[in-house]
Amino acid sequence: MNKVNVREAFEKVNGYWNPTVAGALNGQEVKLVKFKGPFTWHHHDNEDELFYVVKGSFVMEMRDQNITLHEGDFLVVPKGVEHRPNADEEVWVMLFEPATTLNTGNTENEFTKHRLDRL
Amino acid sequence: MNKVNVREAFEKVNGYWNPTVAGALNGQEVKLVKFKGPFTWHHHDNEDELFYVVKGSFVMEMRDQNITLHEGDFLVVPKGVEHRPNADEEVWVMLFEPATTLNTGNTENEFTKHRLDRL
Numbered sequence: 001m002n003k004v005n006v007r008e009a010f011e012k013v014n015g016y017w018n019p020t021v022a023g024a025l026n027g028q029e030v031k032l033v034k035f036k037g038p039f040t041w042h043h044h045d046n047e048d049e050l051f052y053v054v055k056g057s058f059v060m061e062m063r064d065q066n067i068t069l070h071e072g073d074f075l076v077v078p079k080g081v082e083h084r085p086n087a088d089e090e091v092w093v094m095l096f097e098p099a100t101t102l103n104t105g106n107t108e109n110e111f112t113k114h115r116l117d118r119l
Numbered sequence: 120m121n122k123v124n125v126r127e128a129f130e131k132v133n134g135y136w137n138p139t140v141a142g143a144l145n146g147q148e149v150k151l152v153k154f155k156g157p158f159t160w161h162h163h164d165n166e167d168e169l170f171y172v173v174k175g176s177f178v179m180e181m182r183d184q185n186i187t188l189h190e191g192d193f194l195v196v197p198k199g200v201e202h203r204p205n206a207d208e209e210v211w212v213m214l215f216e217p218a219t220t221l222n223t224g225n226t227e228n229e230f231t232k233h234r235l236d237r238l
Contacts, residue, residue: 001181001184001186001194001195001196001197001200002194003186003188003192003193003194004192004193004194005189005191005192006171006191006192006193007191023169023193023195024195025167025168025169025195025197025215025216026147026166026167026216026217028145028147028215030169030193030215047145048144048145049144050142050144050149052125054191062120065120067120067122069122070124072124072125072126072173073122073123073124073125074122074123074125074142074149075120075121075122075123076120076142076143076144077120078120078144081120096144096147096149096215097144097145098145
């Protein structure tokens with residue numbers, strides 16, 4: 001059993017849009033992701049996703065609204081809701097979601113990560 | 120769907136050892152708790168618990184080790200592991216755990232909260 005310092009752990013995360021598993025519990029995982037630029041539009045059929053901003057800010061684009069998240073904010077995107085994170089500058093985001101969650105949800109493209117890095 | 124600023128949300132949390140639900144996803148909940156002093160020794164038979172320190176620091180006492188957590192650190196306490204949070208000074212802790220988790224686990228005493236406040 002080890003504690004994780006989230007900011008130190010982010011220093012070990014390689015590249016953008018690369019969810020890196022930092023913890024696991026109850027079938028869920030804590031994933032650290034650096035966002036930069038626009039991601040891909042997608043939704044998750046079965047998983048709600050929590051986004052918590054550790055550093056920076058980004059816009060969660062959805063079909064009916066955009067929500068700007070700043071450091072210390074979190075947002076839960078329910079399953080089925082189409083979304084696209086978009087970050088003008090690099091932002092560090094901690095995700096909490098089921099371990100089964102595929103990062104690009106119902107889509108598959110150059111962003112898709114079937115196997116995740118682990119700290 | 121609303122974003123939550125965690126530090127602002129903590130301003131609305133009443134008292135110590137009073138888990139206040141700030142979000143829900145996949146049968147899990149985000150609970151905000153202010154710790155001060157020693158809690159009660161307990162374990163959870165079926166739930167792993169994640170503790171993330173938003174402000175301050177505390178010691179997670181366990182039977183075989185103590186782990187000091189500072190701002191920005193998280194720790195997962197697996198089910199079955201007896202533990203007691205202990206905070207010299209007020210500390211703000213964000214929990215991720217199944218919604219079913221009773222705060223005092225296998226014990227019941229003056230700390231037990233069967234019904235939780237919600238933001």
